[in-house]
Amino acid sequence: MKRHRWILTLLALLCCALPAVAAVTVQSGLQPQVVRAGETAFYVLSVSGATGDVAVGEFPKVDGLTFASQSSSSQSNVSIMNGAVVRHVRLGYEVRADKEGTYDIPPVNVTVGDTSYWTNGVTLVVQPPDPLFQDATGFELDVPETLYVGQIAEAQLRLRVRDGLQWRRASELVREIAGVTVSELEDAKATTRAVVRGGNNYTEQVYPLTITAIEPGTHSLTYTFDVVVAAGRAYQQQKLTAKAQIKVLPFPPGTPAAFKGAIGQFSMSHTLSTDKTRVGEPVELQVEVSGEGNVGQLQPPLLGDSTVWRTYPPTEDFVPAGNGVTHGKKRFRYLLSPTRAGQLQTPQVRFSYFDPAVRQYKTLTQEGESVLVAAAAVAGAPTRLDTEPAGAAVDPKADPNRPHPIELVGADTGTYLVPAYRKPSFLWLNAAAGVLLLGVTGWRLRQRHLEANPQVRIRSVARRTAMRALRKAEAAARGEDPEAFHIEARTALRQAFAVRLPSRNPQTVTATDILREVPLPADDALVIRTVFRQEAPPPASLQAHSAVLHRIVTQMIRRP
Amino acid sequence: MTLPRILALLVFMLPGLLAAQPMSDPDFSAGNAAYTQALKASGNDAAALYGQAVEHYLRALQRGDSWVLHYNLGNALSGMGEFGPAALHYERALAINPTKAEIAANLALARRSAGLPGRRPAGWMEEWALNLPLRYWTLVAFVGGWIALGLIVLPPLFKGYSPLALGLASLGALAFVAALFGIAGWHQQSRWQIVLLPEAPLLAAPLDDSADIRRLPAATGVLPERHHERWTYVRTESGDYGWIESKQAEAVWREKDEG
Numbered sequence: 001m002k003r004h005r006w007i008l009t010l011l012a013l014l015c016c017a018l019p020a021v022a023a024v025t026v027q028s029g030l031q032p033q034v035v036r037a038g039e040t041a042f043y044v045l046s047v048s049g050a051t052g053d054v055a056v057g058e059f060p061k062v063d064g065l066t067f068a069s070q071s072s073s074s075q076s077n078v079s080i081m082n083g084a085v086v087r088h089v090r091l092g093y094e095v096r097a098d099k100e101g102t103y104d105i106p107p108v109n110v111t112v113g114d115t116s117y118w119t120n121g122v123t124l125v126v127q128p129p130d131p132l133f134q135d136a137t138g139f140e141l142d143v144p145e146t147l148y149v150g151q152i153a154e155a156q157l158r159l160r161v162r163d164g165l166q167w168r169r170a171s172e173l174v175r176e177i178a179g180v181t182v183s184e185l186e187d188a189k190a191t192t193r194a195v196v197r198g199g200n201n202y203t204e205q206v207y208p209l210t211i212t213a214i215e216p217g218t219h220s221l222t223y224t225f226d227v228v229v230a231a232g233r234a235y236q237q238q239k240l241t242a243k244a245q246i247k248v249l250p251f252p253p254g255t256p257a258a259f260k261g262a263i264g265q266f267s268m269s270h271t272l273s274t275d276k277t278r279v280g281e282p283v284e285l286q287v288e289v290s291g292e293g294n295v296g297q298l299q300p301p302l303l304g305d306s307t308v309w310r311t312y313p314p315t316e317d318f319v320p321a322g323n324g325v326t327h328g329k330k331r332f333r334y335l336l337s338p339t340r341a342g343q344l345q346t347p348q349v350r351f352s353y354f355d356p357a358v359r360q361y362k363t364l365t366q367e368g369e370s371v372l373v374a375a376a377a378v379a380g381a382p383t384r385l386d387t388e389p390a391g392a393a394v395d396p397k398a399d400p401n402r403p404h405p406i407e408l409v410g411a412d413t414g415t416y417l418v419p420a421y422r423k424p425s426f427l428w429l430n431a432a433a434g435v436l437l438l439g440v441t442g443w444r445l446r447q448r449h450l451e452a453n454p455q456v457r458i459r460s461v462a463r464r465t466a467m468r469a470l471r472k473a474e475a476a477a478r479g480e481d482p483e484a485f486h487i488e489a490r491t492a493l494r495q496a497f498a499v500r501l502p503s504r505n506p507q508t509v510t511a512t513d514i515l516r517e518v519p520l521p522a523d524d525a526l527v528i529r530t531v532f533r534q535e536a537p538p539p540a541s542l543q544a545h546s547a548v549l550h551r552i553v554t555q556m557i558r559r560p
Numbered sequence: 561m562t563l564p565r566i567l568a569l570l571v572f573m574l575p576g577l578l579a580a581q582p583m584s585d586p587d588f589s590a591g592n593a594a595y596t597q598a599l600k601a602s603g604n605d606a607a608a609l610y611g612q613a614v615e616h617y618l619r620a621l622q623r624g625d626s627w628v629l630h631y632n633l634g635n636a637l638s639g640m641g642e643f644g645p646a647a648l649h650y651e652r653a654l655a656i657n658p659t660k661a662e663i664a665a666n667l668a669l670a671r672r673s674a675g676l677p678g679r680r681p682a683g684w685m686e687e688w689a690l691n692l693p694l695r696y697w698t699l700v701a702f703v704g705g706w707i708a709l710g711l712i713v714l715p716p717l718f719k720g721y722s723p724l725a726l727g728l729a730s731l732g733a734l735a736f737v738a739a740l741f742g743i744a745g746w747h748q749q750s751r752w753q754i755v756l757l758p759e760a761p762l763l764a765a766p767l768d769d770s771a772d773i774r775r776l777p778a779a780t781g782v783l784p785e786r787h788h789e790r791w792t793y794v795r796t797e798s799g800d801y802g803w804i805e806s807k808q809a810e811a812v813w814r815e816k817d818e819g
Contacts, residue, residue: 308675340675340777341643341672341674342641342673342777343641343642343643343757343758343778344758345758372640372641373641374641403665403669404665404666406592406631406636407628407632408592409628410585410628411627411628413625414624414625414626416625416626416693416695417652417812417813418813418815419694419698419743419746419750419813420698426702433706437709437710437713437714440714441714441717444717444718
């Protein structure tokens with residue numbers, strides 16, 4: 001009997017446990033079951049008493065209905081029933097019909113653990129849309145069709161609600177973005193404006209966005225959120241979706257050396273802090289790039305190579321303008337330190353960017369500025385080249401870095417920078433010296449020659465004396481002075497004779513000596529005799545006598 | 561300064577020193593005044609005053625060369641940072657008066673400021689030449705040469721060679737030979753040209769778009785080898801060869817009297 005009681009107890013426990021294991025129910029329903037076209041209903045799938053995992057099979061395709069993904073209304077509870085862990089799962093799916101009609105949704109397969117179940121079929125009645133809320137809203141995403149990698153562009157998200165309706169958000173904004181980054185929606189930056197569409201007046205809220213292209217390819221952007229639109233006591237929840245496509249292009253080939261990803265339209269200018277400095281004392285070169293594009297992300301322009309400037313990485317700051325993202329200017333401050341003195345040119349500045357409007361690379365170039373660089377200050381020496389007072393005594397050996405002062409007392413001026421040996425005066429001077437030396441030499445040689453040959457000297461003296469006397473006699477003849485003519489004529493004839501016979505004393509020479517030495521015609525001989533007899537010829541014949549005398553004397557002194 | 565040099569200076573410079581009068585050129589005085597004011601000024605004022613001094617000195621130089629004018633002009637140009645032209649005028653001052661140590665020192669300073677060694681490489685003849693100005697070497701050669709020639713040629717025509725004549729002839733000949741080397745040294749010096757502007761391109765070919773061999777600092781000395789249109793083929797003081805634009809360098813010496 002005891003044994004039978006034990007078996008009965010075991011059977012009773014088993015009977016209680018079996019219902020708990022077998023009580024898995026799967027149900028489906030619609031909330032609400034009647035909607036207007038364009039509105040959303042929830043397809044709710046409930047699984048109770050599941051002890052294993054719940055898997056929902058594929059939804060059947062129903063023409064005219066759109067099933068969305070599992071909504072946020074899905075929930076799952078766990079409880080312990082009769083010592084077993086039991087799950088109650090409620091899954092909600094959005095279902096939307098755009099056209100009026102009656103839609104039968106067939107059963108859906110649900111697997112609980114290893115067991116397969118089917119839900120019940122449900123029917124959704126879609127009524128015509130409420131004319132009150134027809135075209136009540138609009139939601140649009142306005143983006144550029146194409147962008148280049150790295151390009152920043154402006155975009156707009158526009159929410160439009162017909163005037164006279166009230167609205168509020170019914171869900172968070174959900175966005176699906178790939179290949180690009182988009183700035184967050186900021187209510188503070190939204191602007192409101194009135195627009196007219198289809199004859200209706202709307203109030204449109206415009207949210208500015210900034211899109212940065214990241215990856216090449218064609219990408220979709222989707223913004224979704226629910227709004228509740230109300231007019232009086234009537235209201236409707238609407239799901240708003242804004243979609244757009246954007247094509248991101250890679251950069252074309254032929255990238256310039258100075259290109260560092262700048263895209264847009266830019267201009268460049270630069271300023272230099274000073275045009276005078278000293279070796280080792282840097283100057284600040286400020287380069288300003290302004291325009292439209294990815295201004296905030298601009299990399300520093302490229303400085304040209306320079307052996308005379310030491311450059312340092314620049315500091316930079318961004319001054320926004322317009323929307324604060326794609327407009328503005330970026331300033332780069334370079335420190336340039338001269339390594340030597342002189343009139344130096346700062347390095348060239350180059351900035352390359354890609355202009356998407358013309359799809360070309362462009363390079364802006366700014367030539368260097370001229371900077372006067374003085375020598376470096378030397379320890380213990382003045383820091384300026386020109387601080388020496390004029391007239392100060394400076395020992396260049398003591399300090400070669402100090403300049404000597406100017407001279408306050410002048411010196412004589414002249415054409416000193418033309419070499420003297422190129423001047424004509426130098427040639428003339430040398431010619432004169434040469435002539436002088438030659439003259440002295442010639443004169444001395446002549447002297448020596450005369451010293452060595454006395455007869456030559458006597459002849460020379462006699463010749464000169466004879467010629468001198470002849471000229472005087474001729475003058476006397478022209479002056480019709482017979483006495484003077486006779487005196488000079490005799491002297492001339494005697495000296496001329498001495499030229500022929502130097503050994504003879506000229507004072508003792510007679511007419512006979514002459515006529516013996518020089519054969520003369522009778523008329524000429526008569527003239528000689530007349531001269532030596534001291535007979536005064538008539539004045540009229542003086543000229544004829546003078547002519548004869550000239551002929552005789554020149555004949556006698558002629559060199560053999 | 562060596563004793564022979566002092567003696568030579570006394571002998572050959574005495575007439576010049578006696579004849580030299582303190583310069584009364586108003587531009588010289590005005591240039592000095594502007595330069596002195598520039599030393600006390602700063603910034604743009606100093607630059608303007610240096611510029612005035614340069615103008616006055618240049619105007620005075622139109623009336624004749626003087627080492628003082630070139631030297632002071634070099635100082636004013638250095639004050640403006642124009643080290644190329646400053647070196648040119650220091651070189652000219654040195655050519656007129658190579659015995660003035662201040663000129664050589666300031667020239668070295670200007671060259672160092674331009675990024676060059678203090679002195680340009682020079683051969684022994686050029687070094688020798690620096691002992692006297694060229695005009696004095698020329699005078700020594702003239703006097704020594706003719707004395708030597710005269711004392712060699714003339715004594716046999718008179719009383720024969722005496723020890724005094726022979727001694728003087730030897731001295732004259734020695735002075736003549738020494739002066740010839742001095743003149744030759746200055747002749748070499750006179751070929752140098754000075755680069756006026758910094759970063760003057762030394763080109764591989766006489767073309768505007770030719771590749772740079774290197775950039776020449778201001779005050780670099782170059783020796784012209786030949787010319788082609790507006791280009792000059794030069795050897796730089798560092799031994800590089802290439803073409804520069806002719807106007808970028810100016811000769812220290814002049815071919816002829818420009819006045």
